[in-house]
Amino acid sequence: MYRTNTCGELRTTHCGQEVTLAGWVQRVRDLGAMSFIDLRDRYGITQLVADEKTAEEVKKQVAQLGREFVIQAKGMVRERTSKNKNIPTGEIEVELTGLKVLNASLVPPFTIQDDTDGGDDLRMKYRYLDLRRPAVQQNLFLRARMAQVARNYLSGQGFTEVETPVMIKSTPEGARDFVVPSRMNPGEFYALPQSPQMFKQLLMVAGFDKYFQIVKCFRDEDLRADRQPEFTQIDCEMSFVEQEDVLNTFEGLTRHMLKEIHQMDTEPFPRMPYSDAMDFYGSDKPDIRFGMQLHDLTGQVKGKGFPVFDTAEYIGGICAEGCGEYTRKQLDELTAWVKRPQIGAGGLVNIKINPDGSVKSSIEKYFTAEELKPLTVSFGAKGGDLILILSGDKVKTQVALGLLRLEMANRLGLRPKNSFKPLWVVDFPLLEWNEEANRWSAMHHPFTSPKPEDIPMLDTDPGNVRANAYDLVINGVEIGGGSVRIFESGLQARMFKVLGFTPEQAEFQFGFLMNAFKYGAPPHAGIAFGFDRLVSLFAGLDSIRDVIAFPKNNSGRDVMNDSPSPISAEQLDELNLVVNIRQKK
Numbered sequence: 001m002y003r004t005n006t007c008g009e010l011r012t013t014h015c016g017q018e019v020t021l022a023g024w025v026q027r028v029r030d031l032g033a034m035s036f037i038d039l040r041d042r043y044g045i046t047q048l049v050a051d052e053k054t055a056e057e058v059k060k061q062v063a064q065l066g067r068e069f070v071i072q073a074k075g076m077v078r079e080r081t082s083k084n085k086n087i088p089t090g091e092i093e094v095e096l097t098g099l100k101v102l103n104a105s106l107v108p109p110f111t112i113q114d115d116t117d118g119g120d121d122l123r124m125k126y127r128y129l130d131l132r133r134p135a136v137q138q139n140l141f142l143r144a145r146m147a148q149v150a151r152n153y154l155s156g157q158g159f160t161e162v163e164t165p166v167m168i169k170s171t172p173e174g175a176r177d178f179v180v181p182s183r184m185n186p187g188e189f190y191a192l193p194q195s196p197q198m199f200k201q202l203l204m205v206a207g208f209d210k211y212f213q214i215v216k217c218f219r220d221e222d223l224r225a226d227r228q229p230e231f232t233q234i235d236c237e238m239s240f241v242e243q244e245d246v247l248n249t250f251e252g253l254t255r256h257m258l259k260e261i262h263q264m265d266t267e268p269f270p271r272m273p274y275s276d277a278m279d280f281y282g283s284d285k286p287d288i289r290f291g292m293q294l295h296d297l298t299g300q301v302k303g304k305g306f307p308v309f310d311t312a313e314y315i316g317g318i319c320a321e322g323c324g325e326y327t328r329k330q331l332d333e334l335t336a337w338v339k340r341p342q343i344g345a346g347g348l349v350n351i352k353i354n355p356d357g358s359v360k361s362s363i364e365k366y367f368t369a370e371e372l373k374p375l376t377v378s379f380g381a382k383g384g385d386l387i388l389i390l391s392g393d394k395v396k397t398q399v400a401l402g403l404l405r406l407e408m409a410n411r412l413g414l415r416p417k418n419s420f421k422p423l424w425v426v427d428f429p430l431l432e433w434n435e436e437a438n439r440w441s442a443m444h445h446p447f448t449s450p451k452p453e454d455i456p457m458l459d460t461d462p463g464n465v466r467a468n469a470y471d472l473v474i475n476g477v478e479i480g481g482g483s484v485r486i487f488e489s490g491l492q493a494r495m496f497k498v499l500g501f502t503p504e505q506a507e508f509q510f511g512f513l514m515n516a517f518k519y520g521a522p523p524h525a526g527i528a529f530g531f532d533r534l535v536s537l538f539a540g541l542d543s544i545r546d547v548i549a550f551p552k553n554n555s556g557r558d559v560m561n562d563s564p565s566p567i568s569a570e571q572l573d574e575l576n577l578v579v580n581i582r583q584k585k
């Protein structure tokens, strides 16, 4: 037996017991007459001591220990004279009677503790050491618990977990596919699924009624902090349901998770149409932990002689409470911030409301104080507040204001990580114009049903057709989305036409689905939650990488095993890829 107890287990009630522990040497403090060793395992840290009473051969072993050595230690539990209130085992220590080095260790490239000295790159290269850090382990324990809670909940609601294939047909709609060459079918490729979308719909045709899967998905996209080329979804589909049934079921799941993990009760989630989200928050994923809503000022300020406003399609603003004291320098800095390419505003107009209610503005040349006052009223602004105004193209300006709103909220500390404010964004547009391809694209995916009352507009005014599509948003993070599906092959064919597919292309890519729909497809709808995002949100982290055991970096590389990597000429040859690659060079 390697151990009788773990390093997180012993308390004063164990005093006088002989125990054997095993773990990693966190650190050794040699005080001459006495040596202290912090022994760490997954469960905690226990202090081991060697003193004048300790046998010489044990002391000799202690002397050769280094950081991260794996040892087995035998000894007697005793109460500490100076207790450490910061750790659960801080009242006891183990007086060593035996010590065996199970494995030595090289000096690790960074310290294995919560506040490590390892930079990001080093930590990723030695991810297995990074994963020894308790804080990182906690994230993965949380992840495992959340997966368990989700599984139990959905199983309890009658959902069946079904595995769908990982090697599928390439259907490049949405992101780019990762492809896998087929050795046995020269010149042909599988794709890795961007989601199990079509399979879960086929499971509905097959009568499974309620499906879920906690499943890896793959998208060959440009990466950001909240994106990984492979990521995990809680993927679901239900038959004989309407939008409302899906929202209720997954609101139930989310509330259950908040309760189980954070012991939090949540109010029913508000539902916000996409158009309101854009008008009032400048975002399709509004953070509603705070107000600071956008106000449309176009009607009030356009045509008053200020050229910047007069030529703008839209003029809007936000009111940052208590920021009226901002100095010239701070305002200049904020102006530079909105002019960055990521925000893309041309400039920033400000109105300060002085404590006595008078106003001071950067557009005084064009607007008198009397003209500006009514503006401050529409924001409900009071003395000491600051109104910030952007103008230009409508959607672009709303989005820029939305980002400015988040920035101001960050500065004002209005986005606490321990508060969770979920909402449903509903009534998304069905289509969005794809400039590059010069055609309409599905905003969600091509299987999303238009609102029945909007179907007649499909041919006349496609941009204004709304979808039965919905997103769950928590704290400004899109946690998941889904839709009611098209289940009649006729409407699906019409949708493919709007999306610019010829009947032949539609048949080649989606023929099997359309065919299946001819055999009695039930009405169905579904949703998928981004599991990595959900876990990182619950953990109060900013990056999903911290909740993934072996993540990839911003270039999609695993720096630990150095992939992707070239493959041998023989492999290429076998896969019939040699010719293609040579030709490209």
Ligand code: ASP
Pocket (backbone or CB within 6 Å): 194, 195, 196, 197, 236, 481, 482, 483, 526, 527, 528
């Ligand atoms: N397949 C969709 C996605 O991955 C989710 C859904 O519509 O159920 O975003």
